[in-house]
Amino acid sequence: LNDLVSRGLDPKRKRLFVLDGAKALRAAVNEVFGSATPVQRCRKHKLANVMDHLPDSLKDQVKAAMQAAWRMRPEEGNKQIRQQARQLEKQYPSAAGSLLEGLDELFTVNAMGLPKALTRCLCTTNIIESPHSGVRMRTRRVCHWQDGQMVLRWATAAFLETEKHFKKIGGYQQIWMLKSYLDELENEQTLAQQCKVG
Numbered sequence: 001l002n003d004l005v006s007r008g009l010d011p012k013r014k015r016l017f018v019l020d021g022a023k024a025l026r027a028a029v030n031e032v033f034g035s036a037t038p039v040q041r042c043r044k045h046k047l048a049n050v051m052d053h054l055p056d057s058l059k060d061q062v063k064a065a066m067q068a069a070w071r072m073r074p075e076e077g078n079k080q081i082r083q084q085a086r087q088l089e090k091q092y093p094s095a096a097g098s099l100l101e102g103l104d105e106l107f108t109v110n111a112m113g114l115p116k117a118l119t120r121c122l123c124t125t126n127i128i129e130s131p132h133s134g135v136r137m138r139t140r141r142v143c144h145w146q147d148g149q150m151v152l153r154w155a156t157a158a159f160l161e162t163e164k165h166f167k168k169i170g171g172y173q174q175i176w177m178l179k180s181y182l183d184e185l186e187n188e189q190t191l192a193q194q195c196k197v198g
Contacts, residue, residue, distance in 0.1 A: 001032040014038070014186040016109070016178060020045045020125050021102055036189060038112075038182070041105040042125040043070055046098075053095035054088075062088070062095070071122070074107035081106070112181045118171025122178070127169065134162030 005011050016023075017029050020042045029037055043085050047066060062084065069080035079105055088098040109122045121127065138158035145151050 001028050005032060012186075014182040016040060016112075016122065016182065018122060018127075019105075021049070031161065034076065038108050038185070039105050040108040040123060041102045042123070044104060044124045044126060045104060046102070049067055049098045050169050051100055055093055058088075058092075063090060066099075070106065070110070072110070074104075074111045077107055078103060112178065114177055114181070115171050115174045118174050121170045121172075131159060131162050131166075134165070135159055138162065162190075 011033050014037065015033065017033075018040045019025055021027070026039065031037060043066075045062060050062065050066065054062055066081065067078040069084070071077075072080060081099055085096040085099045088099065100190060109119050112119075114122070135155060135158040138161055139154050145154075145160050154181045
């Protein structure tokens with residue numbers, strides 16, 4: 001992240017970070033962009049983590065409850081997830097713990113009041129992981145990389161080939177709403193800092 005800042009990314013500009021739950025990355029976002037930076041936890045990663053701690057007989061039920069909660073307003077969804085965790089706590093404490101870990105950050109985008117299509121898109125890291133898996137798939141058989149230039153050529157070609165299979169980001173026409181929300185958040189925080197100083 002510091003490298004991005006050194007190349008011109010303004011750390012004072014509010015952005016939405018969608019993260020997979022890695023604590024080191026979350027700490028880096030706090031350090032470089034501030035602790036008030038909005039962070040959305042990847043729901044697909046959260047779902048997979050919770051499912052890893054459950055028997056097959058419960059997976060569909062818990063998955064449906066989690067997905068239903070994610071469609072709710074943050075307060076209601078948060079309450080629903082906590083209730084689900086209480087039900088699991090006795091028999092499956094690891095699943096309950098995973099469910100509650102980073103809970104508030106699972107509803108960041110819901111609190112922004114964005115359209116459903118855009119919300120669905122911004123709640124997962126798949127947007128960036130899908131191209132990377134496409135590159136891995138197209139380069140996995142190369143056994144001997146001759147030099148850095150070859151790696152660069154192959155990676156570029158793989159990204160271009162992968163791009164042909166991309167779908168449009170859902171709700172991209174409303175991305176201005178996200179920008180507007182972040183601009184307003186930035187203005188509120190700037191005003192709060194000025195009031196604090198003055």
